[in-house]
Amino acid sequence: MDELWLFVLAASLSVFVIKVLGYLLPQKLLEGPAISRAAGLVTVALLASLVASQTLGEGSGIGIDARIPAVAVAGLLLWLRAPFIVVIVVAAAVAALLRFLGWMP
Amino acid sequence: MTPHDLEHIRQARSQAISVASAVSLYGLSFGALAVISGFSVWQTMVLSLFMFSGASQFAFVGVIASGGMAAGWAAVASAGLLGARNGLYSLRMSPIVGPGWLKRLTAAQLTVDESTAVGSGQSSLVGNKTGFWWTAILLYSGWNAMTLVGAFLGDVLGDVRTWGLDAAAAAAFLGLLWPRLNRGEPIAVGLGSGVLTVVLVPVLPAGVPLVIAAAVTIVVALYRHRVAPERPPREEVS
Numbered sequence: 001m002d003e004l005w006l007f008v009l010a011a012s013l014s015v016f017v018i019k020v021l022g023y024l025l026p027q028k029l030l031e032g033p034a035i036s037r038a039a040g041l042v043t044v045a046l047l048a049s050l051v052a053s054q055t056l057g058e059g060s061g062i063g064i065d066a067r068i069p070a071v072a073v074a075g076l077l078l079w080l081r082a083p084f085i086v087v088i089v090v091a092a093a094v095a096a097l098l099r100f101l102g103w104m105p
Numbered sequence: 106m107t108p109h110d111l112e113h114i115r116q117a118r119s120q121a122i123s124v125a126s127a128v129s130l131y132g133l134s135f136g137a138l139a140v141i142s143g144f145s146v147w148q149t150m151v152l153s154l155f156m157f158s159g160a161s162q163f164a165f166v167g168v169i170a171s172g173g174m175a176a177g178w179a180a181v182a183s184a185g186l187l188g189a190r191n192g193l194y195s196l197r198m199s200p201i202v203g204p205g206w207l208k209r210l211t212a213a214q215l216t217v218d219e220s221t222a223v224g225s226g227q228s229s230l231v232g233n234k235t236g237f238w239w240t241a242i243l244l245y246s247g248w249n250a251m252t253l254v255g256a257f258l259g260d261v262l263g264d265v266r267t268w269g270l271d272a273a274a275a276a277a278f279l280g281l282l283w284p285r286l287n288r289g290e291p292i293a294v295g296l297g298s299g300v301l302t303v304v305l306v307p308v309l310p311a312g313v314p315l316v317i318a319a320a321v322t323i324v325v326a327l328y329r330h331r332v333a334p335e336r337p338p339r340e341e342v343s
Contacts, residue, residue: 004169007177008148011165012155014181015188019158019213022195023202033334036193038326040285041294043160043190045322046183047282048295049315050164052302054275057171061307070272071279078283085130091276095269 066104070095113232120223121239128159128219129247131277135162136255138274141265142170146256153252157245158217160281161187164315167274172311179312186319194221201225201233215241290329294322 055071056062074091082090098104132153139149144166152162161184168180195216201224202212224237265271286292298318305314 003174003177004144004148007165007169007174007181008144008151009155011161011181011184012151014185015156015158015161015191016214018185018188018192019195019216020210022192022197022216023199023209023213025196034327034330037330038323039190039193041291041322041326042186042319044282044285044291044294045298045318046164046187046315047160047278047285048298049302049318050167050278051275051282052299053171053306053311053314054167054271054278056303057306057311059171060311062303066269067272067275070269071275074272074276074279078280084127084280087280088131088134088273088276092269092273095272096267097269099266099269 063105066095066098069098069104110229110231113227113229114235117223117227117232117236118239120226121236121243124219124223125240125243125247128244129251131159132248132251133255133258134270134273134277135159135166136252136257137259137262138163138170138255138265138270139166139252140256140259141262141270142166144169146253146260149252149256150249153249156184156188157214157248158184158188158191159248160218160278161185163274163277163281167278168312168315176311179310179316183312183315183319186316190218191216194218197221197225198237201230201237203234212237212241215245217241217244219244294325298322 051071055067056064058065070091073094074087077087077090135153136149139152139162140146144152152165156162156165164187165180165184168176168183172179195213198212198216198221199209202209220237220241223240224233227233227236262268262270282295286295298321301318301321302314305317309317
């Protein structure tokens with residue numbers, strides 16, 4: 001079995017175990033306001049970190065390319081409450097078009 | 106069953122259908138991205154069938170796509186950290202799902218943003234149960250079916266960049282983040298985490314900045330809770 005399978009299974013198992021834990025543990029244990037506040041903010045931090053690295057990351061550094069205007073347009077559409085799938089398709093189209101026209105890498 | 110109950114069931118069911126069908130479509134982009142990032146169709150399907158948590162799946166694939174095998178454990182860690190909120194959803198859904206270990210185990214696998222949002226947002230217990238199970242089952246089937254279609258599309262599409270799929274991935278994370286930026290505190294955390302990531306990406310292996318951003322946030326959140334306690338934030342989902 002190759003290494004990628006190991007990571008796929010380890011990650012899947014860890015996400016599943018966390019879900020099961022919630023049904024096994026007594027409710028009071030984790031329901032403190034500190035924990036749920038931290039969990040909510042960690043989700044925000046991770047997603048923001050992913051937005052940053054997926055928009056600007058290139059190899060092991062930072063790269064400026066067509067992803068930036070695409071994500072800016074996505075932000076505008078989200079602000080206008082456009083449906084999720086529309087946001088994603090338009091972002092892809094903006095980046096693809098800028099590259100096709102040769103305006104941005 | 107009172108007429109009231111029937112009304113609640115109908116309402117929960119229609120919410121479940123609209124949420125599940127909208128979010129399932131998004132599995133299409135996951136399937137395509139995973140295959141284009143070098144995962145086999147089988148590996149892609151295992152992620153949707155067993156991990157079954159959108160943000161964790163995207164993060165896992167994204168970190169490996171940018172860092173390769175060396176980023177494997179960082180990818181596992183980011184999937185696990187992003188999945189941590191599912192544990193809190195499980196706690197919330199536990200009394201609604203009720204007893205029976207097989208039922209609870211099935212419910213556990215299906216406890217994600219959407220099923221929890223619909224399943225805890227109804228005005229009666231029967232409505233909550235209906236909302237949870239309908240969303241859970243429809244989303245699980247739809248998400249996996251769309252992942253499979255996306256995986257085959259990905260095989261055909263080839264280069265990610267030509268089609269702007271790298272930008273689509275970034276936009277997807279922004280779309281998941283957006284509804285959570287409803288107050289000052291998450292906005293500050295989001296901005297801080299984004300800036301920290303940009304600073305750390307050039308100097309650390311792929312995926313590690315993500316884990317550091319999460320760790321810093323936990324410390325900040327627990328500290329802020331001591332100095333400025335407040336009502337816990339409610340995780341809202343689209």
